[in-house]
Amino acid sequence: MRGRETILLHGLLPKDASAQRTSNDTVPVEIGLYVHVAFCRTKCFYCDFNAYAGLGHLVESYIRALAAEIEQLPTALPGVSATPRRSFRIGSIFFGGGTPSLLTPAQIETVLAAARRWPIAAHAEISLEANPGDLSLSYLKALKAIGVNRLSMGIQSFDDAMLRRLGRRHDTATAVAAFRQAREAGFDNLSFDLMFALPNQTLDHWEATLERAVALAPDHISLYNLTIEPGTPFAAWVAAGKLQVPDDDAAADMYQAAIDTLDRAGYIHYEISNWARRAPERDFRAQHNLRYWRNQPYLGVGAGAHSYFAGYRYVNLLAPAVYIARSLAGQSPVESTEQISPELEMGETLMLGLRLAEGVGLAEFTERFGRSLGDVYGPTLTELEAAGLLVCTNGRLALTPRGRFLGNEVFCRFLPASS
Numbered sequence: 001m002r003g004r005e006t007i008l009l010h011g012l013l014p015k016d017a018s019a020q021r022t023s024n025d026t027v028p029v030e031i032g033l034y035v036h037v038a039f040c041r042t043k044c045f046y047c048d049f050n051a052y053a054g055l056g057h058l059v060e061s062y063i064r065a066l067a068a069e070i071e072q073l074p075t076a077l078p079g080v081s082a083t084p085r086r087s088f089r090i091g092s093i094f095f096g097g098g099t100p101s102l103l104t105p106a107q108i109e110t111v112l113a114a115a116r117r118w119p120i121a122a123h124a125e126i127s128l129e130a131n132p133g134d135l136s137l138s139y140l141k142a143l144k145a146i147g148v149n150r151l152s153m154g155i156q157s158f159d160d161a162m163l164r165r166l167g168r169r170h171d172t173a174t175a176v177a178a179f180r181q182a183r184e185a186g187f188d189n190l191s192f193d194l195m196f197a198l199p200n201q202t203l204d205h206w207e208a209t210l211e212r213a214v215a216l217a218p219d220h221i222s223l224y225n226l227t228i229e230p231g232t233p234f235a236a237w238v239a240a241g242k243l244q245v246p247d248d249d250a251a252a253d254m255y256q257a258a259i260d261t262l263d264r265a266g267y268i269h270y271e272i273s274n275w276a277r278r279a280p281e282r283d284f285r286a287q288h289n290l291r292y293w294r295n296q297p298y299l300g301v302g303a304g305a306h307s308y309f310a311g312y313r314y315v316n317l318l319a320p321a322v323y324i325a326r327s328l329a330g331q332s333p334v335e336s337t338e339q340i341s342p343e344l345e346m347g348e349t350l351m352l353g354l355r356l357a358e359g360v361g362l363a364e365f366t367e368r369f370g371r372s373l374g375d376v377y378g379p380t381l382t383e384l385e386a387a388g389l390l391v392c393t394n395g396r397l398a399l400t401p402r403g404r405f406l407g408n409e410v411f412c413r414f415l416p417a418s419s
């Protein structure tokens with residue numbers, strides 16, 4: 001669904017979750033459940049995600065495979081022994097893709113029914129990525145009725161020429177109508193995905209898209225800085241000189257414009273690429289994604305989905321047909337497993353946590369790892385603070401405003417040399 005996944009979808013198990021390896025654990029660990037829908041009607045020109053057009057005939061069996069995989073969790077994961085159902089509960093569910101809004105409400109409900117065989121938190125966020133071109137009032141009402149309580153709408157741009165250039169199959173009028181219908185259907189937690197640094201995009205074009213977005217007042221906005229991915233039509237067109245994309249300075253200007261516009265419009269910039277509407281009575285941050293940024297455990301189901309559980313990272317088979325065959329045969333669809341070293345877990349906890357405005361708590365780090373941040377990274381922290389990229393305030397380490405523009409330079413300093 002997204003042009004560029006600016007979050008790193010890496011999460012590792014918190015230290016206390018090692019108790020999941022034991023069978024007598026009585027304290028449920030909260031996990032996020034990610035459901036990957038590997039189908040799209042058409043393929044956008046910039047997209048290298050594990051998503052396929054033309055495989056609609058597989059969708060029905062894919063749904064059954066998802067349900068089978070969910071029911072086997074987490075024992076479908078190699079190396080994880082049988083875990084009593086009381087040992088974890090689902091705190092959030094995220095249907096991502098691909099295009100989850102290709103599914104019928106009945107198909108989504110089949111997956112939710114499988115998930116509900118596990119304990120689920122009372123007010124769990126159940127989020128679904130939606131293409132505006134798929135949405136109608138009756139469909140949206142049906143989604144709401146089966147328990148979906150948040151929509152992430154793939155708006156990308158409010159410029160019809162740009163949408164065509166990207167290979168999107170909706171236009172701006174469709175996006176606006178879909179948003180209004182979602183409100184009418186009762187969705188009170190709606191997010192927009194918007195892309196910048198797009199081919200031939202000027203700062204003025206981008207600001208116009210931002211203004212159209214805030215005029216609709218969604219509850220959350222995620223921004224994606226386009227990157228040209230190898231193997232995509234965009235990569236071929238750039239190589240052939242047929243497509244011009246803004247340079248890094250222009251992209252930085254667009255990012256700054258977003259910071260300014262969204263701040264003026266009352267949005268909280270809580271993560272490098274994410275903003276939540278400021279509301280005294282409600283937290284509109286993406287609860288599922290907060291788990292990733294806080295490096296907490298999650299389970300992913302579907303073709304190519306990732307999981308982090310019990311100190312391991314797992315990646316499922318990519319090909320939908322193979323995934324379906326394995327899962328329906330009662331076999332694990334996991335293709336690769338990586339045990340996470342404490343050094344890698346600490347590094348990723350910082351890389352992910354520093355994406356958040358709240359940063360990383362010094363006491364939380366020490367409690368989780370038994371070592372202080374200063375003990376592990378002292379000279380690096382001193383250097384990055386002196387460079388004006390990191391700041392420590394009230395016991396929390398966070399990026400400075402300048403550091404947000406140079407996040408990758410900061411993050412790479414915390415990865416172990418071997419990774």
Ligand code: SF4
Pocket residue numbers: 001002003039040042043044047048049051097098099131
């Ligand atoms: S909708 Fe477009 S960007 Fe999203 S996964 Fe499908 S092809 Fe990729």
